[in-house]
Amino acid sequence: MKNMTSRALVLWIACMAGTPAVAAGAPVPAEPPASAAFPWSVYLGPSFSWLSLGGDFDGQHVLIQQDTGNIFAVPKFNSGAGFGVVAGFRRPIPLNNLDLALELNYQQGSMTNTLGDSANDQKATLHEVGLTLKSYFRAKNSLQPFLASGVDFPWLTVPNGELLVPSIQTQDETFRGIGYHIGGGLCYFPWPYLSLEGTLAYHYRHFTSLNGMGLGDSSKSSGSFEPTISIRYHFGRGTQPTQEDTHTNEI
Numbered sequence: 001m002k003n004m005t006s007r008a009l010v011l012w013i014a015c016m017a018g019t020p021a022v023a024a025g026a027p028v029p030a031e032p033p034a035s036a037a038f039p040w041s042v043y044l045g046p047s048f049s050w051l052s053l054g055g056d057f058d059g060q061h062v063l064i065q066q067d068t069g070n071i072f073a074v075p076k077f078n079s080g081a082g083f084g085v086v087a088g089f090r091r092p093i094p095l096n097n098l099d100l101a102l103e104l105n106y107q108q109g110s111m112t113n114t115l116g117d118s119a120n121d122q123k124a125t126l127h128e129v130g131l132t133l134k135s136y137f138r139a140k141n142s143l144q145p146f147l148a149s150g151v152d153f154p155w156l157t158v159p160n161g162e163l164l165v166p167s168i169q170t171q172d173e174t175f176r177g178i179g180y181h182i183g184g185g186l187c188y189f190p191w192p193y194l195s196l197e198g199t200l201a202y203h204y205r206h207f208t209s210l211n212g213m214g215l216g217d218s219s220k221s222s223g224s225f226e227p228t229i230s231i232r233y234h235f236g237r238g239t240q241p242t243q244e245d246t247h248t249n250e251i
Contacts, residue, residue, distance in 0.1 A: 040091040043195070045232035049082040051109040051126055052224035053156070053205070059114050063210065063218055069165040072173050072210055074220060075113035075158060077124060082109025086230055088132075092139055099139035103132040103150075113158060122159035129153045136187060144187040146197075152179040154205050162211065175220065177207035193235075199228045 059076025084107030092099045107130075110123040132150030154177055161173035183201025190196065207220045 040089070041234040041236040042087075042089055043232040043234045044087045045085070045230055047084045047086050047105060047107060047228055047230035049084070049107055049109065049226055049228040050079060051082040051107070051111065052079040052203075052226060053077040053111065053126065053222045054224055055222035056220040057222055059116060062115070063215075065213070071163040071165065073115045073158060073161040073163075075115045075120065075124065075161070077111040077113045080109050080111040080123075082107045082126070084108060086232065088134075088232075090134075090136070090234075097137070097139050099136040099144075101134040101136065103130075103134060103148075105130045105132065120159065120161075124156060124158045124161075126154060126156050128155075130181065132181070142189045144189075145184065146187055147184045148199065148201065149182040150180065152181055152203065152205065153177075154179055154207070156207065173211055175207040176209045177205055177219070179203060179205035193233060195232045195234065197228075197230045197232065199230075201226060201228070 054077075057074060057077055059074070061074055063072040063074060064070070065072070084105055086103060086105040088101050088103035090099055090101035106128070108125060108127045110125050113120045113124045130150055130152045132148050134146050134148045136144045136146045138144050156175040158173050158175075160170040162171050163169075164171065181201045181203045183199055185197060185199035187195050187197045202223065202225050204223045205221065207222075208215055
């Protein structure tokens with residue numbers, strides 16, 4: 001009995017001593033990077049643009065309301081700086097290192113304007129709400145090219161743009177319409193949760209109403225290329241661990 005007990009004790013000690021040797025050869029998954037905990041991101045930040053209006057807005061003609069005789073200016077606008085805010089939702093998809101984003105933005109800018117040889121002493125203001133779909137390529141890298149397209153809802157207010165007849169008084173006029181934009185740019189992440197973006201997009205705007213009245217065949221259009229830069233803070237970085245992040249470690 002004593003010999004059997006001694007042998008059992010020796011066997012138990014040998015098994016315990018061999019446990020670390022078995023564990024040392026087993027692969028252990030590495031800790032996932034912090035970005036893996038956030039397979040999506042919501043972002044928010046300011047934007048700065050250079051806004052333009054051309055096309056039918058040439059400053060060489062007016063519109064006349066048939067039933068009242070009121071006269072509406074169709075001025076020529078000089079390009080001007082704009083600012084706004086952008087918010088979006090971004091998520092990676094398992095296809096060629098690609099991220100997709102849906103973005104909502106608002107921007108506004110002021111522009112000097114003239115009708116014929118007469119300059120308006122007050123600036124016109126362009127407001128715009130846009131909805132954009134973006135595709136980010138090489139999305140696990142810090143520098144990411146992207147393509148973008150979307151729809152816009154602009155409205156343009158011209159101070160003293162309407163001349164009332166027969167009182168010869170003036171009041172503001174507001175054009176409203178719809179449009180689209182298409183373009184591309186670069187996104188750069190200097191830090192995991194902060195990105196800088198530069199975009200060049202073509203904006204087409206079609207104004208279909210003026211002070212609440214439909215313009216019909218007299219609708220006005222404008223097309224222009226506009227640059228935008230923006231800064232975004234990401235509440236969760238939309239990346240996944242790369243193959244190098246999923247290696248095995250040994251104890």
